[in-house]
Amino acid sequence: MFKHLLTLSFTILCFSVTGQNPIGNLDDYLQQAIDDMPGKGGNDLQKSNNSELAIWERTVNFITNNQITQARASADSIGYKVLSFTDTTMAQDETFQVLQEETPAQNHWGIYLFNPDACRDQLVLQSPHPKFDLNTGDxxxxxxxxxxxxxxxxxxxxxxxxxxxxxxxxxxxVCSGSDEPYRISDMAHNKETVFQRTTSILKDDASNPTFVQLHGFAKDPDDPFVIMSNGT
Incomplete structure (x- = not known):
């Protein structure tokens, strides 16, 4: 317990000192963010309106064009922030742009990360169920x-x-134990979301984009360890 308390205290100090430019381990930072996400029930997710989606689209475009000052101003108007997170755990330090809601969160539209120096600049990864499908967020x-x-x-x-x-x-x-329609909080099954709008933005921004979603399934003894699908 004492070791955990020391680690937590150091993390809070690190991020409070660096403000919009945190430094540390991105894995640990995002694991904490996933742990803090609202769980089953509660109706915490808020629907986005057309005005908010327009601002969101401008924000994402600012980020992908490396206009971070403008992105921060735009994100701030809808309760989000843009962090330039430098991960120091890799062979060479790398900085990622993190589009994340201010705390306390009000809308819970998700966390979006961008690599301005990506080697695979056509590849976008998605975790629509980080809180439900075991370890898929990590x-x-x-x-x-x-x-x-x-x-x-x-x-x-x-x-x-x-x-x-x-x-x-x-x-x-998965939600009630009996067959029922998908919920609006299921990002893999709702096209009227910020999650889907961001997908469309990056699709239009790339010449040959590839989107990969990570999902988890209950495994029976005879099931394979990996299942790949084209999404249809």
Whole structure:
């Protein structure tokens, strides 16, 4: 317990001192963010309106064009911030732009990371269920850093956080134990979200984009260890 308290105190000190330019381990920072996301139930996720989506689109475009001062001003108007996070745990220090909600969070639209020096600048990774599909948030962060991908999206809540039904077709039993329509908080099954809008922005921004979502499944003894799908 004492070691954990020391670590927590150091982390708070580090980030409070550096402000918009934190320095440290991106994996640890995002793991804490995932732990802090709202869980099942609560209706914490808020729907975005057209005005907010327009501001969001400008913000993302500012980031991808490396106009960070403008991105910060734009993000601030919708309760978000842009951090230039320098990860010191890699072979060479690397700085990532982190689009994240201010605290206390109000909308829970997710966390979006961008690598301005990506080697694979057509690759975007997504974790739509970091709070539900075991370890997929951590795995997405791991892959994002080591593959030098262009961007990483983490949803902002548990997939069963909201009781409202998504317009997406299909059903699932993960939230209630019986088949029912998907919830609006399930980012893999709701196209009317900031998550999807950011996907569209980066799709239009790239010449040959590839989007990869990480999911987890319950494994039966005869099931394979890895399942790959084209998303259809």
């Amino acid at each position: 795995e997405a962060v791991f892959c994002f850093k080591r593959l030098s991908a262009k961007a990483l999206f983490l949803s902002g809540t548990h997939r069963c956080n909201h009781s409202d039904i998504s317009p997406c077709s299909g059903t699932t039993s």
